[in-house]
Amino acid sequence: MSLCVTRSLFVELLQDYPPRFPAKCPRWLDRRLIRLSLILAFGLYGLHTGFFGLGPVASRLTYQLVNQLSSPFHDTSERESVPLVLVDDEDLDRHGWLWPIAYGNHARILGEILNYGPRAVFVDFFFIDRRGDPSLKDLVAVLRRYAAEKVPVYVPVLKWKKQREELRNLTIGVSTRLDPSPLGELAYDLRDGHLLSPAFSLYRDACLAGDCGANADAFLALDDGFREPMQIEWGLVPSQKNEFLKGCTYSAAKQSQWDVLKAAVGKLIMFGERPDETCPYMPLISTTNLLRDGFSADMRDAFAVELEDRIAGRDVIYSQALFGVSAFVDPPVNPPVSSGYRHAMALENLRLHGSDYLRTRLDLTVPYLPESFRSLTIDTGFVQHVVFVLLATIHAFASFAEGRFLGRKDRPLRRRFVIFCTANAFYLTVFILIAIAQVFWLRLTPANLFGLYGLIAAARGLTGSYYLKRLEDFLFRATALSVVRPAGRQLSGETL
Numbered sequence: 001m002s003l004c005v006t007r008s009l010f011v012e013l014l015q016d017y018p019p020r021f022p023a024k025c026p027r028w029l030d031r032r033l034i035r036l037s038l039i040l041a042f043g044l045y046g047l048h049t050g051f052f053g054l055g056p057v058a059s060r061l062t063y064q065l066v067n068q069l070s071s072p073f074h075d076t077s078e079r080e081s082v083p084l085v086l087v088d089d090e091d092l093d094r095h096g097w098l099w100p101i102a103y104g105n106h107a108r109i110l111g112e113i114l115n116y117g118p119r120a121v122f123v124d125f126f127f128i129d130r131r132g133d134p135s136l137k138d139l140v141a142v143l144r145r146y147a148a149e150k151v152p153v154y155v156p157v158l159k160w161k162k163q164r165e166e167l168r169n170l171t172i173g174v175s176t177r178l179d180p181s182p183l184g185e186l187a188y189d190l191r192d193g194h195l196l197s198p199a200f201s202l203y204r205d206a207c208l209a210g211d212c213g214a215n216a217d218a219f220l221a222l223d224d225g226f227r228e229p230m231q232i233e234w235g236l237v238p239s240q241k242n243e244f245l246k247g248c249t250y251s252a253a254k255q256s257q258w259d260v261l262k263a264a265v266g267k268l269i270m271f272g273e274r275p276d277e278t279c280p281y282m283p284l285i286s287t288t289n290l291l292r293d294g295f296s297a298d299m300r301d302a303f304a305v306e307l308e309d310r311i312a313g314r315d316v317i318y319s320q321a322l323f324g325v326s327a328f329v330d331p332p333v334n335p336p337v338s339s340g341y342r343h344a345m346a347l348e349n350l351r352l353h354g355s356d357y358l359r360t361r362l363d364l365t366v367p368y369l370p371e372s373f374r375s376l377t378i379d380t381g382f383v384q385h386v387v388f389v390l391l392a393t394i395h396a397f398a399s400f401a402e403g404r405f406l407g408r409k410d411r412p413l414r415r416r417f418v419i420f421c422t423a424n425a426f427y428l429t430v431f432i433l434i435a436i437a438q439v440f441w442l443r444l445t446p447a448n449l450f451g452l453y454g455l456i457a458a459a460r461g462l463t464g465s466y467y468l469k470r471l472e473d474f475l476f477r478a479t480a481l482s483v484v485r486p487a488g489r490q491l492s493g494e495t496l
Helices: 001-015 028-048 055-073 091-095 103-114 136-148 198-208 257-268 287-291 297-311 339-356 379-404 412-442 449-463 465-477
Strands: 084-088 120-123 153-156 172-175 285-286 316-323 363-364 374-378
Touching: 001 374, 028 379, 028 449, 028 465, 055 412, 055 449, 084 091, 084 287, 091 287, 103 120, 103 136, 103 316, 120 198, 153 198, 172 198, 198 316, 198 339, 285 287, 285 297, 285 449, 287 297, 316 339, 374 379, 379 412, 379 449, 412 449, 412 465
Parallel strands: 084 285, 084 316, 120 153, 120 316, 153 172
Antiparallel strands: 363 374
16 A cells, blocks of 8 residues: 555656646746756856865765776776786795895896796886995896897886986886876876876887787877876776685676675665775786795796796786885775786776777767867866756756645655655666766766765755745846736746
């Protein structure tokens, strides 16, 4: 019986939505336009103040949600193409090394990588200090071997401090600048002035050599198609080559999409933990396994086969994960990881999508328009404004029907429940469709969905406030024209 009553209330609400046009009230539209103007003024002020200061938090929640929902279905065809060699605290303890790592130890690691035939190597270490390390000559010798075998080596450089002169002519400088703002790690800059990022440098050279990954035509747009920052799409299911690691949440053989979707929906409605995967997405090579110190002869031979399978002909990222030293980022599907992991995921995205990567701004050409109007630039901010104006217009007109529906005396709590379910289901549907259109069709970073939802919810609450109604009545009377009002009938916008 209760379900039947609730269903009948939904039907009654839908019947109330068509606008009523009183025959003797020519100003039925004015009240709606006044309400729309007030909502737009409030909402646009909120948009231009960064959702009243809550924009960074809402943007991060949106970024996490979209990646959690899409990560189980992330294309894994380029996952094995970016092996990651890491030095962590356990490696330092095992080998008795101190920080900073001696140049001779870097030479050992890079020399071992070169033995397996990489295409290129990015070394995520700054070689800028002038410490007196006699083993520097060993690193120089190894880098000369790289140059002789025509394997490029990329190292990060700083604009305000020069790299060591002994290494400058043997390496290629790249920029690893990370925006210090709260949302800096959400965007991956492919260019920093005349310097390129590690991921784009590796991808560009591979593409010029004929290996553009899954997008074979990407070389046609290497100059103009990669100017905008990238928003990384994170994969979740770790490589099958990482099955030796312990504690992995998801299996490489079975992607467990349903488990991730349940966790992501739980995060959306504010309960449960986010679906973290503790194992790396791409093939991981620890320094201990690379150097194989103390391994038996059989183990060394077995590991050599595995290492060649991971490294030969691929772009290798050699990085560190040292607490108190390394720069860590917080991806949406993993616990905090080192910056090398971020560069590896950016390179995987480029190999997977080419110039069609997820970006913050998109230049479109609209046919059938005059030539001066064909070029159109769309960014995430523009989408947010359009979406809010659309939802504000719908709410401004529909709120009168909601007012009539709630104004009836029978079952007031259940009526509010019906309004709550109807409105939130509508907004959720709109936001899902917008996110799908942006990410999968336009390849544009998703709008701040949490911020938009909070803004429209605040606008809905403002609509029902006493002071806004007083302001509406004042503006309604102030803008009144000379119209003939029927005697004995009150002109009230709430009945229109």
